[in-house]
Amino acid sequence: MEVIDILTRTAHVLALLAVILLLAWAGRAxxxxxxxxxxxxxxTLGLLAGPAALHVMGPGAFDAVLPAPVLDTLKLVSKAALALFLVGLAHRLQTGPGAQPRRTTAWVAAGSLVPPLVSGLLLAGLVLLTDDTAARGDAPLAAFVLMIAVSMSITAVPVMARILTDRGMSESSAGRVALGAAITVDAVGWLLCMLAISLGEGSLAGFLRSVLALAVGGACALAIRGALRTAPARRAYGRTPRTVAVVLAAATLAVAIVMEKMGMTAIVGAALVGFAIPRDARAPWAPAVDGIARAGRFLVPAFFVVTGVTVLNGSFSQASWLLIGATVLLACAGKCLGAYAGARIGGRPPADARRVAVLMNTRGLTELIVLQAGFSAGILTGPMVLALVVMALATTALTGPLLGLLDHRERRAPDPAGQAGPAAPELALAMEGSTR
Known part of the structure; x- marks a missing residue:
């Protein structure tokens, strides 16, 4: 009987995964x-699928389609997908793109981190001032404030990289500076996220347990790094790269599970492994890491659906429009103004600075990963997550149109020297990149 139940549940989960992947395809289209x-x-489609299905089908039919055991299995799948995807992202965060001006990148990173952190403090202050208990929750104040601040400072490196590629800006000065600064900001943001989760324990024992979990995860990650640097590992990778990639993925999931059992989110464990994978010229691990990340990325839509079901189903009626509007406005103001000021101080012309500011305002998937970590740790409530999700979608959706508007505006700008406009060199680089 148990075997039949396992087979039935497996078939149920596979059918739901097929529907989820179909929804992801429709969303991409x-x-x-x-x-x-x-x-x-x-x-967008993944997050709305659960609440929409609940509204149309009603609680009884919805529970029959997505019973608790099946939902628990989907949660495991989504956690595994996130962990595998995050290995690739963390590995990329080790170093930024080459040849970008370091001084400018440092100033843009500072401008894209400090003002958004301040805007996060203002948002947390608004929640406290309005006594919004649904958004506040009962997490320790320091953890709550820091997690909101971190959530407002994130820039989505994968989405930005995709936008730069699609628009032929990967080789432009603005694109290189923005991507390098985003990598720096997200690396610092993950460290602050870990600190917020540790503070969320609310006691010395909890903090020490989080520190112990980080120490164990770090030790495991360093052990993996050491193993990958050995000659046998390099020879095995040269002979059977796919087998080594599978073993590396299994090791990542093992570290993530161990850290979660010790009270730290599994996402942090995966990030530690990604940071630890060496960039070894004698055995370039990037193809294996990319393969692991692609496998995770394929199943990440399950994470969106699970988040919509578990976090957002009861949040639409509890999140106020004031909270959502303030979140979007403060996020745009902090990131855009800070990045623009950083680019100008770093020596970039106004046209470049405007593009950098728009690019740095991109959030996307990385933001959702941070929010999931904060929600899983009990620091962020459903309504607060909903407001930050709307902010992430709005800021990412604005990036393309705003870049197009800047291009259109600068092409039409008068130029006494008869050039194509103040952005002519930048546009030439963009067009050159788009033909490669």
């Missing part, structure tokens, strides 16, 4: 028609 990054369509 819709995003392409709207000239938006494909991930916007995946996220």
């Amino acid at each position: 819709a995003a392409r028609l709207l000239r938006q990054p494909e991930v916007i369509g995946e996220i």
